[in-house]
Amino acid sequence: MxxxxxxxxxxxxxxxxxxxxxxxxxxxxxxRPARNFPANHYPFRASSHFxxxxxxxxENAVIHLHQGRLTLFWDEPPPSAALWHGAQPNRETIxxxxxxxxxxxxxxxxxxxxxxxxxxxxPSKWTDNAATIGLVSEMRSEQCYVLxxxxxxxxxxxxxxxxxxxxxxxxxxxxxxxxxxxxxHAIAVTVQAHQAGMQATPRAKxxxxxxxxxxQVILAANMTTAYNSIVTVYGEVxxxxxxxxPLQSQDLLLADVGAETQNGWAADVTRTWAVQGKFSSTQRDxxxxxxxxxDVAIAALKPGVEYRDIHLLACLTLAEGLVDLGILxxxxxxLCDRDAHSLFFPHGIGHLLGLDVHDMEDLGDLAGYAAxxxxxxxFGLGYLRxxxxxxxxxxxxxxxxxxxxxxxxxxxxxxxxxKDCVNWERLxxxxxxxxxxxxxxxxxxxxxxxxxTRALPTEVDAIEQLCQVx
Numbered sequence: 501m502x503x504x505x506x507x508x509x510x511x512x513x514x515x516x517x518x519x520x521x522x523x524x525x526x527x528x529x530x531x532r533p534a535r536n537f538p539a540n541h542y543p544f545r546a547s548s549h550f551x552x553x554x555x556x557x558x559e560n561a562v563i564h565l566h567q568g569r570l571t572l573f574w575d576e577p578p579p580s581a582a583l584w585h586g587a588q589p590n591r592e593t594i595x596x597x598x599x600x601x602x603x604x605x606x607x608x609x610x611x612x613x614x615x616x617x618x619x620x621x622x623p624s625k626w627t628d629n630a631a632t633i634g635l636v637s638e639m640r641s642e643q644c645y646v647l648x649x650x651x652x653x654x655x656x657x658x659x660x661x662x663x664x665x666x667x668x669x670x671x672x673x674x675x676x677x678x679x680x681x682x683x684x685h686a687i688a689v690t691v692q693a694h695q696a697g698m699q700a701t702p703r704a705k706x707x708x709x710x711x712x713x714x715x716q717v718i719l720a721a722n723m724t725t726a727y728n729s730i731v732t733v734y735g736e737v738x739x740x741x742x743x744x745x746p747l748q749s750q751d752l753l754l755a756d757v758g759a760e761t762q763n764g765w766a767a768d769v770t771r772t773w774a775v776q777g778k779f780s781s782t783q784r785d786x787x788x789x790x791x792x793x794x795d796v797a798i799a800a801l802k803p804g805v806e807y808r809d810i811h812l813l814a815c816l817t818l819a820e821g822l823v824d825l826g827i828l829x830x831x832x833x834x835l836c837d838r839d840a841h842s843l844f845f846p847h848g849i850g851h852l853l854g855l856d857v858h859d860m861e862d863l864g865d866l867a868g869y870a871a872x873x874x875x876x877x878x879f880g881l882g883y884l885r886x887x888x889x890x891x892x893x894x895x896x897x898x899x900x901x902x903x904x905x906x907x908x909x910x911x912x913x914x915x916x917x918x919k920d921c922v923n924w925e926r927l928x929x930x931x932x933x934x935x936x937x938x939x940x941x942x943x944x945x946x947x948x949x950x951x952x953t954r955a956l957p958t959e960v961d962a963i964e965q966l967c968q969v970x
Contacts, residue, residue: 503762505555507599509678513553513671515568520667524566526609526627527553528634531560543724548855548862549633549668551764555598562609562635563600564626571626572603631664669867672860674893679854680943682765683895684952686723687941689759690767691956693717697731697755698773698966701747707731708743714757723759726766726857730756735772735935736903738847749776750932752783756939758857766857768897769953770939777967782930784960786902787938789821791958793900794938797849802948807886807896811849814900815841815880826926840921842880843908850897851885853941858885890944895952899939904930 517525529551532544546557553570554563561574572595577588595603609626675683693714700713711731718725732740733747735754747753756770772787774780779787793814800810819832819841827844828835835841852859852868860867865875870888886896904927908914915922938958943950957963 503556505597505599506678507555509676510553510555510599511568512676514565514570516671517553517565517667518568520670521631521663523663524564524626524628524630525664526630526632526635527563527565528632529554529558529561530634546764547634548764548860551855552668552672555763556594557762557764558594560606562606564609564630569601570599572598572600573606573609573626574603575606631661633664633668665863665866669860669863672854673852673867674891675854675895675943676893679765680895682761682763683767683853683941686726686759686761686765686767687769687952688955689718689721689723690757690769691953692721693757693759694755694769694771694956695966697757698771698963699969701753701773701775701967702777704747706743706747707733707745707753710747710753710755711743711757714755718757718759721759723761726758726760726768730754730770733775733934735901735937736905737935738903747775750780751775752779752933752936754935754937756937760857764855766853766855766859767953768853768857768939768941769956770899770937771956771958771963772936772938773963773967778964779960780932783933783936785825786930786933787936787960789818789825790900790902790936790938791960792821793817794898794940794958797898797900798940798942798949798951801890801896801898801942801944803890803892803944803946805890807849807888807890808884810898811881811884812836814849814898815845818845818900818902826923827930828921829923830921835921838918838921839879839881840918843914843918843922844902844904845900846880846883846903846905846908847901848881848884848886850899850939853895853897861885892944892946894944896942896944897939898942899937901935901937902933903935903937904933 527547527550529546532541534540535542544557544559550563551557553565558574561572564571574591574594576591591603609624610622696717697710697714700710704710711729714731715725715729728741730740731743733745733751733753734740735752752772753775754770754772758767758769760766774783796817797810797814800813815836816832819828819835822828823832828840868886873887876882940951940953943952
C-alpha cells in the first residue's frame with residue numbers, strides 16, 4: 501500500500517454522511533474474480549463508494565460507518581501469501597492509514613464465512629438497522645436493507661436504501677479539495693498521454709501503436725486507464741475497443757483516453773486528429789462545427805444552469821453548422837425539434853466525472869437525473885446521462901461529436917422520416933469523416949467554470965502542430 505491518504509478529508513466526508521443519515525452504513529470494497537484458474541485474477545478495482553469514505557483500495561474489506569466513526573473489517577493475508585506477494589501491512593496498520601476507530605477480522609462481521617467467499621451478510625450487532633452497498637443478505641431482517649444491483653433495482657430501492665443512495669449522491673455530486681487534487685493529477689497525465697499519441701501517429705502503422713504510446717505515459721505515472729481506451733480510425737463506433745486497423749493517410753484518428761489515479765479518480769479526454777498531420781478541407785469544415793458546439797456549450801456552463809439546456813444548445817449549434825455546410829437543410833431550430841441533428845450526434849453532451857468516468861452510474865439514473873425526472877424517449881436525447889442543474893464543485897464533461905454511423909444513416913425508416921432534412925448528395929462529399937469528438941473536463945465554480953483540460957489544445961492549427969512535432 502503506497503497510496504497517500506488524506507485522513508482529515510476522509511473524516512470530514514464521514515461526518516457529512518452522519519449528518520445526512522442516522523442509520524449505520526456498511527460498504528463492501530468488492531473482490532476480484534479469478535480468470536480461468538484461481539491464482540490468476542482480474543485486476544482489482546475497489547467500489548467507488550468504499551473508496552470515497554475509506555480512501556484505500558482494500559480487497560474484500562467492509563467498513564461500518566456510524567455517527568462519523570469508522571470500523572474496518574478486513575482479514576490479513578495468510579503468512580504463505582508473502583511468498584507470492586511480499587510482506588503486507590497488518591490490519592492495525594491499515595486501520596491507522598485510513599483513520600479507522602476500530603478494526604476486526606471479517607469473520608466478526610460475517611461469522612462462519614471464508615475470506616475467499618463473497619461476503620454474506622448475517623444479522624449481528626453490526627448489521628442491525630444498517631443500510632448497505634455491495635453486500636448480499638442471506639438472512640435479511642426488517643432492519644437490514646441492501647442496495648445491490650442483483651437484489652434490488654437501484655431505481656426502486658427500499659426506504660433506507662433510498663436514504664443511503666441520496667446521501668451518497670449529495671456528497672459525491674460536488675467535489676472537495678482532495679478529490680479535485682486527485683482529478684487534476686489524472687488530467688495532467690492524460691494530457692501528456694494525448695500529446696504522446698499525436699506525436700507517435702506519424703510513425704505508427706496501426707491504431708495499437710498509438711494506443712501503446714498513450715497508455716505508456718499513464719502506466720509510467722503509476723496509474724491505470726479509467727476505462728478501456730478508444731483509439732480508432734472508425735470514430736463512428738462510439739466505444740470502439742479494437743486496435744488492429746492500419747492507419748491510412750486520409751484517416752482521422754479519434755482517441756478517447758483517460759488516466760485513473762491509484763485512489764480511483766478519473767480523467768476523460770477525447771481529441772481527434774488527422775493521421776497525415778493535416779486535416780483535409782472537408783475534415784476541417786466538420787471539425788470546426790464540432791468545435792463550435794464544444795466552445796458554446798462550455799461558455800454557457802455556470803451554477804444553476806440546466807445541463808439539459810447545455811446539450812440542446814450544442815445540438816442547435818451543430819445543426820446551424822451543418823445547415824451552413826449544406827448537409828442539413830431547413831431551419832436549425834426546427835431540425836433540432838425533429839431530432840434531425842441526432843442522425844449525426846446521437847449521444848448526450850457529457851456526464852458527471854469523479855471516482856468513475858461516468859460517476860455514480862452504478863446507481864442508475866438516480867445520480868444523473870434530478871428528482872422527478874426521467875430519460876426522454878426522443879432519438880438522441882434519450883442518451884443524455886445528466887439532467888439536473890449544475891452546482892459549484894461539480895465536474896462534468898463536454899463532448900459533442902459528428903459521426904457517420906451506417907446503422908443510422910442507412911436505416912430505411914430514418915431516411916424516410918428525414919428525407920427533406922438531409923442533402924445526401926452533399927453528405928457524400930464528406931466521406932473522409934467517419935467520426936469526430938472533442939471532449940474536455942470542466943469544473944463548475946462559483947464564478948462560472950474552469951476547463952481542467954485546457955492544457956491540451958482543441959484548435960485545428962495547434963493540433964496539427966502537435967502531430968507534426970512527431
